Amino acid sequence: MASQAAEGVVEGGRPALLDVLRPTSTDEVQRMVIAARDARQAIYPVSTGLNWGYGGADPVRPGARLMDLSGMRAIREKITPLNPVAVIEPGVTQADLHQHLQRHCPSLMFNVTGSAAATSIIGNALDRGVGYLGPRREDLFGLEVVTGAGQLIHTGFRRLGVDSPLRHCHPYGLGPMLDGLFFQSNFGVVTSACFKLLPRPPRQVAVSLALRSQERLGEFVDVLAALKRERLMDSVTHIGNKARTQASLQYGMNSYLQTECGLSGRQLELAVQRATARVAPHEWTSLGGVAGTARQVDAALAEVRARVGGLARMTTVDDRKLALGHAVLHALRFLPWARANAAAIAAIKPLHGLAAGIPTDAAVDNLLWKFGRTDLSAQQLAQSSSGVLFISPALPMDGKFVAMFVKKMIETAREHQHTLYLTLNIEMANTLVAVSNLLFDRSDPVAVASAQRCADALYGLIREHRLEVYRARTDMMASITEVSAEYWETVRELKRVLDPMGIISPGRYGTS
Numbered sequence: 001m002a003s004q005a006a007e008g009v010v011e012g013g014r015p016a017l018l019d020v021l022r023p024t025s026t027d028e029v030q031r032m033v034i035a036a037r038d039a040r041q042a043i044y045p046v047s048t049g050l051n052w053g054y055g056g057a058d059p060v061r062p063g064a065r066l067m068d069l070s071g072m073r074a075i076r077e078k079i080t081p082l083n084p085v086a087v088i089e090p091g092v093t094q095a096d097l098h099q100h101l102q103r104h105c106p107s108l109m110f111n112v113t114g115s116a117a118a119t120s121i122i123g124n125a126l127d128r129g130v131g132y133l134g135p136r137r138e139d140l141f142g143l144e145v146v147t148g149a150g151q152l153i154h155t156g157f158r159r160l161g162v163d164s165p166l167r168h169c170h171p172y173g174l175g176p177m178l179d180g181l182f183f184q185s186n187f188g189v190v191t192s193a194c195f196k197l198l199p200r201p202p203r204q205v206a207v208s209l210a211l212r213s214q215e216r217l218g219e220f221v222d223v224l225a226a227l228k229r230e231r232l233m234d235s236v237t238h239i240g241n242k243a244r245t246q247a248s249l250q251y252g253m254n255s256y257l258q259t260e261c262g263l264s265g266r267q268l269e270l271a272v273q274r275a276t277a278r279v280a281p282h283e284w285t286s287l288g289g290v291a292g293t294a295r296q297v298d299a300a301l302a303e304v305r306a307r308v309g310g311l312a313r314m315t316t317v318d319d320r321k322l323a324l325g326h327a328v329l330h331a332l333r334f335l336p337w338a339r340a341n342a343a344a345i346a347a348i349k350p351l352h353g354l355a356a357g358i359p360t361d362a363a364v365d366n367l368l369w370k371f372g373r374t375d376l377s378a379q380q381l382a383q384s385s386s387g388v389l390f391i392s393p394a395l396p397m398d399g400k401f402v403a404m405f406v407k408k409m410i411e412t413a414r415e416h417q418h419t420l421y422l423t424l425n426i427e428m429a430n431t432l433v434a435v436s437n438l439l440f441d442r443s444d445p446v447a448v449a450s451a452q453r454c455a456d457a458l459y460g461l462i463r464e465h466r467l468e469v470y471r472a473r474t475d476m477m478a479s480i481t482e483v484s485a486e487y488w489e490t491v492r493e494l495k496r497v498l499d500p501m502g503i504i505s506p507g508r509y510g511t512s
């Protein structure tokens with residue numbers, strides 16, 4: 001279970017790349033793949049290459065040519081509310097699609113992630129990333145792919161061709177579903193895909209629940225899981241520990257209190273503490289959402305309140321409440337309690353926007369602030385010394401098990417003198433993911449080695465319990481094939497068919 005521990009794989013460096021290919025069309029991709037196949041030259045395709053915390057744009061093995069697809073940025077067909085699907089190329093970012101919808105089809109939105117606005121949709125979905133409303137895997141279908149053999153294929157009913165009215169609407173097609181082969185794999189280069197859009201609901205309310213006693217985490221998970229299963233709270237519910245919640249809000253709170261209230265030093269510190277206590281008074285706080293017509297939302301909120309009972313303090317927030325709260329509290333910001341609440345609202349606002357499909361740089365800006373580089377844009381995170389390692393196990397939706405395992409993860413991190421930033425993401429009806437990360441100073445080799453040791457220990461713990469991560473970092477790829485030998489042998493056989501020379505991203509997700 002050794003990790004490469006190279007600085008590059010920790011966060012966005014680019015070790016041992018031969019050069020960068022920048023195709024701008026599917027034809028060009030196909031020509032480049034055929035040339036690479038004939039020369040037996042490895043290529044590593046990325047969409048926008050901002051896979052921070054999972055290895056950035058680093059290839060698993062040195063000696064590859066990076067294929068940077070960020071120049072393929074077209075939204076190919078007209079989007080209409082009657083067929084809410086966008087046919088996008090890999091370089092289309094969250095910001096691009098959001099702006100496009102605002103301009104051409106404002107009644108539609110999409111499932112945005114908490115990563116930066118400049119991150120891709122296709123690359124994120126192919127690595128099975130997760131948005132505010134659920135796993136992106138569910139949103140992508142009808143792939144156009146250049147396989148490692150150099151063949152251009154279309155999955156689902158996209159294979160029926162551009163004249164078929166079914167090409168962009170039916171996600172399954174007929175026969176075996178090949179789509180799944182291209183997620184978390186290295187069989188081809190995806191050059192465009194259909195991406196599901198969503199009608200904007202008439203009303204959206206964010207629901208935050210602050211668990212009163214951390215001893216009752218298991219019970220809390222079970223209550224929230226039932227709300228998900230019964231579709232009363234349909235978005236992903238994020239249950240964050242205090243370290244995570246604080247980390248997500250610090251920059252927003254500090255900048256409001258500094259720029260709008262002129263605070264500094266001890267006064268600033270106290271005001272931030274007060275604002276944080278308002279949002280996260282206890283160890284665990286959840287954030288989820290309810291959407292629908294006004295009556296549906298009111299009924300769902302009443303049900304949530306009844307189920308949660310005395311277990312947690314419930315706060316609801318919507319756009320109107322945020323705007324009104326900000327207007328009143330901002331005017332009263334000369335009073336300490338008012339400015340603490342106004343600072344909390346300023347920090348929450350961009351996160352609340354995720355529910356409405358508005359991408360934000362807030363999470364990355366928090367990192368840049370922590371590492372003293374607010375001069376950089378979110379997209380430039382890799383230029384800062386911010387080190388991030390994600391280690392995120394999938395867990396069964398069983399509150400008792402989750403509470404036991406999470407306690408062990410936090411203890412393991414503590415033994416390595418690390419804080420674990422943790423969110424329990426209730427994404428699906430029967431399973432959740434503990435998205436956890438370590439933060440460290442990447443410019444300090446001792447800190448890098450310590451974080452790698454801690455990440456390895458956490459992975460050991462995951463394995464001991466016969467669990468697995470839901471998504472692997474570049475430096476973990478060799479380890480993930482240590483279990484289930486027959487499974488990975490079948491994957492290798494598929495690789496031989498789709499990429500016989502093994503030129504696409506060698507070593508990624510189990511195959512050479």
Ligand SMILES: Cc1cc2nc3c(=O)[nH]c(=O)nc-3n(C[C@H](O)[C@H](O)[C@H](O)COP(=O)(O)OP(=O)(O)OC[C@H]3O[C@@H](n4cnc5c(N)ncnc54)[C@H](O)[C@@H]3O)c2cc1C
Nearest residue numbers: 046047048049050051113114115119120123124129130190
């Ligand atoms: C503060 C912070 C918050 C984050 N929040 C989230 C979050 O909410 N949800 C989440 O999922 N992630 C999150 N991330 C992780 C990461 O930033 C995002 O997942 C991001 O979208 C991935 O980068 P990308 O879109 O540029 O994908 P890429 O880096 O382009 O792609 C990821 C991988 O997929 C493969 N790939 C990409 N494109 C292609 C293609 N066209 N053909 C074949 N293979 C391809 C490559 O192997 C590539 O390495 C977060 C990270 C940080 C630091």
